Every structure is written in C-alpha cells, then in structure tokens.
Amino acid sequence: MSIMPARRGGGLCAALTASALALAGCFAAPPAPSEDSGERIGLAMLLPPRSGLTPFSDDAFKLSRWNTAETLVVLDADGDAQPGLATRWERVDGRTWRFDIRDGVRFHDGTGLTAEHVAAALTAATKASPKPRILDGVELTARADGNAVLVGTADVDPLVPQRLSSPQLSILAPAAYGADGVVNPVRAGTGPFVLTAVDGSSGATLDRFDGYWGEPAAASGIDVDFVPDGTARAAALRTGTADVVEAIPVSQVELLDEALVHEVPMPRTNTLYLNTEHGPFADPAVRAAAREAIDRATLVARVYEGRADEARGLLGPALPWAAPGRSEGAYATALARRAQPAPVAGVPITLGTFTDRAELPEVAVLLEQQLEAAGFVVTQDVREYSFIESDALAGAFDAFILSRATVLDSGDPVAYMFSDFACAGSFNIAQLCDPAVDAALREAAAIEAGPQRRAAIMRAEAAVLATDAAVPMLHERVIQGEAAGVAGVARDPRERELITSASTVSGDQR
Secondary structure (H helix, E strand, O other): OOOOOOOOOHHHHHHOOOOOOOOOOOOOOOOOOOOOOOOEEEEEEOOOOOOOOOOOOOOHHHHHHOOOOEOOEEEOOOOOEEEOOEEEEEEEEOOEEEEEEOOOOEOOOOOEOOHHHHHHHHHHHHHOOOOOHHHOOOOEEEEEEOOEEEEEEOOOOOOHHHHOOOHHHOEOOHHHEOOOOOEOOOOOOOOOEEEEEEEOOOEEEEEEOOOOOOOOOOOOEEEEEEOOOHHHHHHHHHHOOOOEEOOOOHHHHOOOOHHHEEEEEEEEEEEEEEOOOOOHHHOHHHHHHHHHHOOHHHHHHHHOOOOEEEOOOOOOOOOOOHHHHOOOHHHHHHHOOOOOOOOOOOEEEEEEEEOOOOHHHHHHHHHHHHHHHOOEEEEEEEEOHHHHHHHHHOOOOOEEEEEEEOOOOOOOOHHHHHHHHOOOOOOOOOOOOOHHHHHHHHHHHOOOOOHHHHHHHHHHHHHHHHHOOEEEEEEEEEEEEEOOOEEOOOOOOOOOOOOOOOOEEOHHHO
16 A cells, blocks of 8 residues: 655644545555645545455446546436547447547546557456446447457447446556456556555545646646534535535534535435335325425425425436426426325325435424324334335335435436336336336437437426326435635536636635
8 A cells, every 4th residue: 555645725634533444456656746836636535445446346436536547438417428548439239339539638647548548447447346337238349440449239228429438438548457356556547647656545635647638737736535423524615624625414514614515416316215116195186285285395495404405306406308398288298197185184105215315304393293284194214225115115004205316327318217117117116117208218218318218217207296106306416615715616417527727726815
C-alpha cells in the first residue's frame, strides 16, 4: 500500500471508524506533489471503496465522479447517448453495434488507446465475477475491427449505447487488468485527472493529467477523504476543511450557510406498493381508497423537512422529460382506467417497511395515521431489510413502503418498471400481473433510446398507475455541499459526475 502525500483534508480521516478495512490489492507509489498552477479541490465522500476500486463494482462511480476513468459513451440530461471515448456508433444489425474509437487518446501510464484495448476491457468485464450489474442478463461480446469495436449481444438490445455509458464499463489501460482478475485503477484511466494514490479506506489523491485528450482540468488535483459520518462531512464544509461534500444529512443543513447547500433531485421514489394478488388490496376500489388517503405534502414536510418533491408519478424531476410526458392525451386515457375509492371503515391491513433507510420508519408512522383516518386498521411490521425482503417479495404484506431507484445503470427506467410491475418481474412486491401493463412495457422496451421511447415509457407509467398497485409518494433529493469560491462542480442526479475539467476553487476562500 502506498503512502499518500499530505492532503489539506487529511484531518477528516479521524472521523472514520477504527475498524475500517484497507483496500485489497497493491497500488503504485505516488509521484512528488504536483507543482502545477491551479488550486487543489478537497472532496469529502460518503463511503470508502468496497471492492478495491475495481470498475466492475459500484466503486466505478467513484472513478467516474473523480473524472479519472471514462467510458465509450456518456449520457445527456435526457439519457440519450453522446460521444465519449467513442466518437460515433451505428447499429450493424439487430444484435451488433459498431463503435468508432477516438484517436489521440492516451492512458495515464502513457499507453495509446486502441480498439484492441477497448475490446479487451469490455471482455474482461464480461468475465468478471461477479459481473458488472449493467451486464445482468446480457450476453455481450466485443472485438476489434480496425479502429472500431464491434459489440454484440445474444438478444436484440436497443440500449447497447446506454449500457456502455455505465461507469462499470470504464476503459482502463491494459496493465490495469491482472491475470488473477484484480483490476488496479492507479494511473490507468484516460480522464483529465490521474489517480496517483489510494490510502485504504481513508482517502485518495489525484493530479491533473496534462496529456488529456479533451479540455484540460483547471484544478491541479483532487484530495479525497472518505467520511462515512454525516456530521463530520457537514463539519468539513462548515470549517472549510473540504471544498465539496457528498450527501449532507438533512439534520445538518440548518447548521450550514444556506448558500453552500445544493439539493439535487435523485431518480429515487418513495412508493407504497399494494398487494394486488390477495388480501384487501386485491380489490382495485380498496387500492383506490389507499391512494386517496395519502397526504404527500405532510410526508415531505415532516419527514424530509421539505427537502423532497411530492410525487406525481413513478418518475420524478431527476428525469426532466417525465413531467411533460404526463400532458399527453394517451397518458390521461390510461389513467382513466383507475377505480373509484370504496368505503373502507374497519378494513385491516399489514404495512411493512425496513429500518436501513432511517426515514422509512418515520414515513410508516405518518402513513399509518393517514390510512387510519381513511378507515383502515393498520398493523406495522418494520425490520432490517435483510430480514424483510423475502417476505415482501412473497406477498406477505398488504402494503409495503420502499425507496426505489427508478433509473438503473443504463440511465433508462424500463428495467426498473419491468422488474417491479411486469407479470414476470423479479421484484414485483405488488404481485401485479396486468395485460395492459405488460403490453405497454414490451412496447417501450423494443424502441431505441430517444423521444419515442420516452413517450412509450410515460404510457407505461400511466398503465401502472391506473392499477393503483403502486402509489408514488415522494421523490428524494441528495444534498451536496460546495464551499464559497467553488465553481464548475457537477450536480448530477445519476451520481456519475462530480469533479469536472471546469471545477475550480478560489484560493482566497481557504
């Protein structure tokens, strides 16, 4: 394990638990501190790496947020694919795509990027154990063809470009991939910042990469501290120990200068799932009564202190195209299938949720009050998630509160909607099986990314809402801290971007 150079944010390490484990694997020794112009950015992050910063795990999102590892494709705000390390792509046939690889790109170790390197990196991802989540259920192959890569799938997949935007499919230098399957990301990316050292679960150091193919970084480097304790992260912003801070707890916001706090809408919806297969909610009219009982404004105000958005559908403001899609006539037509509420005086129901997300038990308490005011008799069952998931999936509850990510790694919500609401869905807590919903989901899944697919997704949302199998309550936000003098930092709902080439911090704010 390398010894890191002194970091301005190093004092934050004291906030970490003494039992934190060091990362697996060995990392290269760092160079002498950079003499480049430009201030360094101090970054306090929520969680330390869990898998040695391998890109095949969720640690890939750290490499992406540090802007050190890059992908063939990036996504715009609508989720449409834009050039990254690939400059263009085309669909060769139903199961094959061709991606032209950008010229003039160098890895941080000096190796020039080639199509062979890209194909090898993608192939390594398919052989990883476990495979990257973005490849679940996908049989993907990659081979070089001149200065292009041919990417094939066993089944027709209109979302191949979106899949290749996942940080879990970042392209690293050939030397990063060990024969034993271990991937070492140090000095292996192509981004504007080069990862030079990692200090176990304490922090990481990145320097500007002067050989970057795109816009050079304005900052001379990034000093990262991993600070799981939310109070410590907030204190780092308040005291000026960190310039940028991830995930500040709502409880800490009042202690901070409001100008330093930025709320980012997340593609995550707090939803009440109703058991459509058996029990009281097998009756659509009883489900409608539950829908009408929910006071979203009270939930947002009292549990989230106003720092969430009342839900109008399954998809929230993190997807800017969702709200306009609800104005289409087809959307209103689908919602017209909704049942009218029935009287529910004395109807007993079981309401489940879990303790792992601290706000959910609080939501359950308020929701119980609202449902009982409508006439339901509520019995709560609240446990740790690992002890309640199997019962929830088996339909053991009449109602279940879940905070659910609605956009998975491809940047597209169809996978989430299939999983939760299709007859064959693997996460179908509502036990829903509705022909209209399945037809709408199949239609959306078959369309390539773009306006037509988004319109079909909204029709599928309306089809789900028409059943009242799921009652969306609110959309969550994450609170990001930025010190005075910080500029050019990304506020990304997908949590793929954070420090950019344009990110700067004024030295006189230190």
